[in-house]
Structure formats: structure tokens, C-alpha cells
Amino acid sequence: MKNKTKYVLQLLFVLHVFLGFLLVFENAVQVPYWVQPLGRMHPIILHFPVAFIGLLVLFTFAKKSTEKETYQKIHYQLLLLTAFTTVIATIMGFLLSLEGYESDLMQLHKWLGVALSFYMYLLVSIYSKKVYTPLLYMGLVLVVFVGHYGAGLTHGSTFITEPLQVEEEVNENSSVYAAHIQPILNNKCKSCHNAEKPKGGLDVTSIEAIKKGGKHGDLWLAHQPEKSVFLKRVLLPLSHKKHMAPDGKPQLTKEEIGLISLWIHQGINDTIRLADLKETDTLKQLIKTKWTTKETTPSYDFSFADDQVINHLSTSPYISIHTKSVNSPALDITVYGGAAYNTKFLEDLIPVKEQMVSLNTSNLAVTDKDVSVIKEFKNLEVLILNNTNITNKAIVDLKSLKNLTKLSVCGTQLDGKAIEDLKDLKSLNTLCIWGTKITKKDTQKLLTYLPNLNIERGVKNSDKKGIVAPPKIIGKENVKQNGDVIYLKHLDHNAIVKYSLGKEVNKDSETYKDGIVIDFKDKNAVVIKARAYKEGKNPSDEIKFKVFKNSIKINSLTTNFPNEMADYFGNGETLLIDNYLAQGTVTNQGWVSYLPKETLVAVLDVKDNTQKISELVLYCGTFYRFRFNCLNAVKVWGSNTKENWKLLDKITYPVKKKFDNQFQIRLKLKNTNYSYYKVEVAIGKSKKLFISQAFLY
């Protein structure tokens, strides 16, 4: 016997340390799911301590009539049992509290419960002391409070008095004052202006009390909101000493102020009913908007889906599953998967058929047979079946969805006959039928059955002929040699692309097949024009592409400023022979800018060339800031060995010469055939020269 008592005492100690630990590290505690049921048994276990403490108290009355030793033994054993069940119930309660109960009431219950548990442990340890009995009676008081708050958590704090209170339903017949004005005062004013605490002598708890007024006179004057103390004080700036409600307290909203001032304007009538007001009355309208704009969070009475089921479904890459919100059991589901889709995707959802309120299976090969699975999802409110393979038959199955408010069947095979079944979807308020064969006439018929239905018909195919998109040039190189090929492309395979060299493109122009072979003839540039045609459509805009001739290939070009002078791209010198002649202003990416401290020297390698070269052309440009004296002189030499350079041409620019924004430097090479040419460009002091491309003819 003694041993047993010892073990129980030790166990009590351990459990209280455990409880203390849990409380101290509450934020770090993570309850494994298998412990959760233990927590949920709190409401069962808690009855033991309640009953036992009562029993202990009752037993003290029997002290005199019981043999002392027996009494002590039984009482002590019962006390131990009480303390034990108390701490167990408390620990369980703590675990349960982690499941997301959050309220002041809950905090009160929790800490009182914890206190009770330690209190009982205290009683155990002072059992032999004299104060034990009075303290035990205190414990009874404590347990009553703990129990009361706990019951408040499960049943609601007004549970006991509820049958005594009659909550009035707000409707057309309730008085405007009682239903809409007094509640505002109760929420925002009453805490400081009530019968017990009438600040400024004002009590706003009832219309009678208000009529008595306060220290500063009547709260409001009929028909004169602007002169009423109430509005004056409410509309003062927040920082003002006399502003109501005081800074830091909940303020009246714009709507509330508007409502009260309209009601004052109406004549501070506390009996007038909403039904008495005309439809056009602004007060009535404001109240009505207040009703309709109230944010309603839908609540559902079905249970939560099993976490494991949701987790399992979530692992599928094709199913998107989301709860509506943290505290909602409702689920939003979208099925993706394209070609991988099969009926099993929907069958997998059967375990959550009750919780699913929204389902989207757009663009999947969902058939009528699959809809017979969807039929089982009784709580569906939104169903989106765009571009699926369903037909009229599917609608028959949907009739069993009694909560369906929105149905979208765009791009399906549905036609006018579907109306016969659609009209039975009584709960529907939005129907999207764009891209189906349901005509306007059909929808009008449907509206005679479901007058409040909002039918989204979408855009019509216009009769106007659209315009084809223009073709595209592949690549951006616009410097070519004779015989080079230019390729065009059009994204629409059915479009025909026509082109011409120079002339405007029309129907009779040449049809593009596989590449346009460039022949410059004797010109230095040609313009390729192209246009796309497609049957039943207007031809596209004409695109133009100017191609420049370069007769001799430059193997490489090296300068004494290889790349650091490039303003835009890093590979400066290669840009000069990249076969892209920049168009437009010098700020775009085809240009290399030079602002050298010394003369720019470039060496062109044309080793393999056998033709005679007559001219070197540099396409240059400059900014308006630099256009005076941009260049001082240009020289060109030829050599086969990079030594013993022979001067071929030299241009010296006059002082104060004004250069165009874009210009060409043309140097005569006198029909030579050297392996290397060297160009020296003396750029004006602090001037910037842009070069896009070097050509040899």
C-alpha cells in the first residue's frame, strides 16, 4: 500500500514537471498526430476531477461519523486520485488547446486549469496540515470556475442564459433605431457612456437614457445633424482633445457616421421601421447596401477531409488542391495534365467528394462518362468544364448537384437541346456558354425558366476579315554577298508569303519557297519586301528588309582598342565585321563607339582574297554633341607582310567641318590586292566616333 502511494506521488511530481515544461516551451511544442486523440479526450477525463473534488468536499462532512484512520486513508487515496486525474486532464487540455483554439476565454480556462492542477498537488503535499480543509473548499470554488469557462468554450459563453434572451431578427419590420443605430452606439460608445460609467454625464445604452442628454446638452437635434453635439464631436480631427471616440479607441466608420447623420436628419424617430421608409429614401438605401455589402464567409457543415488523403492527392503533379481558408473544410480543386488525363484522375478525388466545392477540369478530355463521376461531388458550387469533350448528356448528370451556382462549358459540344436539362439546374446563377452551339434564342428560352440566371455568351466570331500577321526575316544580318540566301518564316503554316526585291508586293509577286537568293547586280543594296496572304483574310502589312552588299570577305579585324571602347557590347572590334549594319540612331547595339586618347588603328586581314579591291568604306555616325571636328584625318595602307606598309589613300578633313549624324568614310584602294590593309582614324580631341561596319569593294 505504502509503495503504491509512493509511486503515485512520484508520478504526480513527474506529470507536473512535464506540464510545467509544456507551458514554458509552448511555442516549440509540436504534437505528433497520434497524440492528438489523447488531447481530444480532455472533455471525457475532465469530469473525473470535477466529480472527485466534489466528492472530497462531501466526504469532509462525513468525517465525524467515520473512523478516523479509515477516513484518513480513504480521503488521502481519493485526494491522490483527484490530483492525478486533474493533472492528466490538464495536460490533455493543453494538447487540445494547440489545435487552434484562440480566445480570451480559452486563455482564462487554460491558466485556471493549470492553477487547479498545481493547487491539487499542493493539497496533496499539505494534507496533514490544518489549513487543508479550508483550502480544499477553495479548490471546489476553483473547479467550478474552470469548468464554467471550459463549458463556455464548447457551448458558447452565453449558452446558459441563451434561452432567457430573445435575439430579435433584423428585417424590414424592425425599428431602424434598434436594429441599426443602437448597435453602433453599443459597439463604439457604450464602454465609456453607460449607466455605471456615464462620462460627460452621458449614457447611451438606451434611447430613453440618450434623451436625457449629458453635460453638454442633448446628444442630437432632430433634422439637424450638423448642429448635433454627436456629429460635431465625431467629425473633429482625431488629434483634437474633444474628438470622439478618443484617439486609441475604435473609431466610427464613415458608413456609421453617415447612417447616424441620415437618421438624425430623418427626425430621430426611434420607432420608425425600415418598411415605413420609401424605396428612394437615402437612409433606406444606405441600410440596404449595408446589408448587401456585408462580407459573408460561407460556412460549411461537412467535416474536414482527412489530412492524409489531401496530402496524398497533393503528391500528384496533375492535381491542385487547396482549402478555401485555414478554418474551412471546403476544397478547391483543379485538374491539369493535358494528354496524360484519364478518368482515374477524377476517381482519385472520390475520397474528398464531400469537401470539394469547386472543380476545374478545363482543356482535358473529360467525357460524359467522366461526368458521372463528377455527379458524386454533391457539394460542388463551381464547375468549369471548358474545352472538354462533354455533350448534352452530361448536363443530365449535373442535375444532382444541388448547390451548383456557376457552370462554365465554353468550347464544348453543347447545343440548344441542352436547355431542356440546364433549366433544371435551379441553383445556378452564372452560366458561361461561349463557343458552344447554344444560340441567343436558346438562352432567351432558358431565361424564361431561370430569370435570374446570368448567361455569359462571350464574343462572337466577327464577320470582318481579320488581318494575317506579317512574315518574319530569320536572323538579323543585313550585309550579304552575291549568292547569299535570306530566309523568311511565318508562324501560320497555311499562310502564303510573297516577296519582291524592290517593288511593292502584291498578289502577283513571287511566292516564297525556301530562301531568297540575293543578287545585287550593280547596286550596293537591295530592299526585300514581303507580305503574307491567307484565304479569307486580308493580307498582312508589308515588311521591308534592306540588305547591303559586301563583295570581299574580311577574315578578321584587329584594332589597338580591342573592346574596351565599345559602349554597348563587349566584343567591340568583331562588331565591325559582324555583317550587321546598324539602322537608326547610333545609340542602338550595332554601333561601336570610340573615344580614344590616340589614333585608332585597325588592321584588316583579307589574305585569301584574289580580287582587286577598289574601295574601303566605313559606316560611321556621331552624336550631335560631337559633330564638329569629329574626324581630323583618315589614312589607309596596304601590305602583304604587315611590314613596309604602302600608303594608298589619305583624307584630311577641314577644321570646323560639320559631320552628319551618319556618314561614310570612303578610301580608295587603287585596285590593289594586298593581304593586309591598315586604317588609321584620327578622331578629334574628346570626340566620339561610332562605327558600325567596314566594307571592301
Added chain:
Amino acid sequence: MAKEFFEHQLNINRRHFLSKAALGMGGLALGSLLAPKLFTGQKEDINEVPVGLRHFAPKAKRVIFLVQNGAPSQLETFDYKPKLEEMFGQNLPDSVRGEQRLTGMTANQKEFPLVGSHYKFDRHGKSGAYVSELLPNIAKITDDLCIVKSMHTDAINHDPALTFLQTGSQVGSRPSMGSWLSYGLGSENKNLPSFCVLLSKGKGNGQGVYSKLWSNGFLDSTHQGVQLSASEDPILYLNNPKGMDGQNRRKMLDHLGQLNELSYKEFGDPEIHSKIQQYELAYRMQTAVPEVTDISKEPESIKELYGADCNIPGTYAANCLLARKLSESGVRFVQLYHQGWDQHNNLVGAIKNQAKDVDQASAALITDLKQRGLLDETLVIWGGEFGRTNYCQGKLTQKNYGRDHHPRCFSMFMAGGGIKAGTVYGETDELGYNIVENPVHIHDLHATIMHLMGLDHERLTYKHLGRRFRLTDVHGNVVKDIIS
């Protein structure tokens, strides 16, 4: 003897103490089982919001944000100010301007001559909202829109203002709005990124758009915006290289994943996990993306709706169509940028072309979502980083003028996703310089967007450098009046 008794008592107490201590340790040990991370030295990760857990029921599931980069003039689009036409050429009163700072471009200007809109306004739809003749298609759908005329911001230059609009901070390196939503809500379609970015450029004066605008900041890099390129292959390098088939690729990724897992175990760098996830996402995108980005299968009527330009990759129209397809496929946040609204001079000519570029496709996107039944779950937002001044920048003539940056008021519109359709919110003064009613700050816009997506902007936080960060910092109020 008394001493012995005393000692005996002490002995009992020591034994008593030791046994109690042991029991106490037992209690603690039992408790520690329920707090597994407490003693492991790892800090409990308060950052971990369960992905996909909304704070409350959302009205919108997805967002498409059509950023009109460069700041469109509100005075030529939605904010009709006939008084300005009356006061043509008169100086902006100092009392109106107050202490508003100016940009470097007009700081030296001696006069601020007022100028009204060159373009005519008309009321449209049941809501009677004013829309200018520059936006005829948008004017047709005003009953689906909520036009907010009282937006205002803190910044006066493009880069800080755009960064502010995107990240809630003028200084870069904070997570973009799309990243926050991706962090808070997770991906809807696991085969696609949850945050995509599309760029296009109009003919007008362009302003820079940089990748910092869709940066994940301090959030995990899986929340970074994925930029789709303006070419025929919106996502580059998505095809398998020559000679490598899907199976090979899968095998390679599996082994790579194992190697990465090993180095994760060694270094514990969370970026390694991000990298693994990105490889996996890229693999899944190989099949999902071509399906989503292929606009050739769209019916002709849809292409006509968006305009012929939608056939050319990289145009605003093509991006709007692509945005619809991405959004429809479950991309949580699609961010478009259209450059070219910065009309400091020659506004009359330039804004006309710029507006023409975006009008049809913007309206088409909303119409298209609506006809598919998706508008009520997709929030579409249209607007720039700030507004433009009511006075002329540079030379004012009867036929032409320019407008400088103006942060104090500008217009945006929203549609779908729980927004109250057919409303105009907020009002500016009759000179269109200051807000007189219902101001909506950028932070308020962010708070409202998050609210519509089911997130509480005050509760979605991330701890970084010792403090918790929010998209709205310490500001922001949900604009309840524009929520249906």
C-alpha cells in the same frame, strides 16, 4: 543523539532530492519528446508558413498585373478635368502645388502652365465612368472595371517608383509581389512556375525594366519570377539537347539530385534544395510549357479579339494572350510590363500610338477571361508606377505638350477577382493635382491584392536579418470599398 537524527534527516533529504531530481528530469524528457527541435540547436523555423494555407477565403485565385511602364498620363485616360482646358496656359497655383518636389527635368522650369487633355472624354457603361477616346475598347467594358482615380505613391522617378510598385520598397532587393504570393500560396499547377514575367515594348519613350523587379529578394529562390522571352520559344533551352531523350534526362536528374542531396547534407545550404527543385520544375515544364505557350491553336475569333499583333511573339497583344493561357493553366501571378509611356514631350502624338498598342489587347484579356468564367477568380490590374503632371513640361502649344512625373495622384483599373465591378473610386481636385477623396496608396493596393488572394498582409511575414518583413512593411490598409 540529536545530531545523528538531524544527519539522518539530511540523508533522507538528499536521497529525496536526488530521486525527485531524477523524476523531474524524466518529466522534462517526456516533455522534450513533444518539442523535437528544442534541444537540437536548430532554431525553430518561424518562417515556415504552411504553403497553400490562406488566412481567409479568397476572392481571387490568380493575378495578372499589366504594368504600363513609364507612367501613362491619367489626364488623357481616366481622370477627366474640364477645368484644365478652361485654364489652358495659366500657371499652376502654388497653393495647389504645395511643397511637392519636382524632377530634375522640370526643376528649372520657371512656369508651370496648366494644360487639359487633347483627347475627348465620354461617359461609358452603366457606371458612367469617364474614359478618353484613346481607349475605345477599354471604354466598352467599364462595367467590368473598378477605376481607381486616387492612387498615389512616394517616388517621383521611374526606377524607384516601379521598384516600389513591385516590391513595396523603393530600394531594390526586396521580394516582388508575385514572389510574396508564391511564398504565401504556393504553386497552383506544379508543372509551371507560380510567378511568370512577360515583357513588351511600345513605340514610345521607354524606361528600363530590370530583373530586380521580379526578384525573390530574401525569400527562397523558388519564388523568383520566371521571365518568358519574347521569341517563339518563350522559355529558352527547354528542349532536350540533340541525342538526349526524356529518359536519359530523367536518369541524369535523378543522379544529379542524389549528388545535390549529398552536398545538402554536408553544407545544409537551402539554395541547394532550391536548385534541385528548379531542375525538377524545368523537367516538368518541358511537357507543360509548349502546351501552354502555343498560341497557334487558339481560334481565329480569339486572335481577332486580341488583335493581329498577337501573332507576333513579344508584342503586348501576344503577351496578353499568353498571360491568359498561363493564368488559365494555374500560374498564380503573371506580370506583364509594357514599356513606352514616358511622354515628357510630344505627348499628344506619342500617347496615341502607345494607347493603341494596349487598348484592344487589355480589354480583350478581360473579355476573354469573362467568357471562360474565369474573371471572377482572376484579378486583372492595369496601371503604371505614377501619374503625370497637370502642367506642361517644355514648350506648350495649342496642339502639343508634354507632362512630367507626378506621384500625388494617378489612375489604375482593376477587374475580376472579387473587385466591385462598374465602380469609380476616389476623386482628385478639379485641377487633377491632389487627391480629395479616398486616397489609395501603393501599400493599400498591395494590402488589397493580398486580401483578395486570401492573405492577411499583416500576417504574411518572413524573418530576415533579425526582423520580420512584409510586402507592406508597416503600412497598408485593405480598401474594403472596392471589394465586392
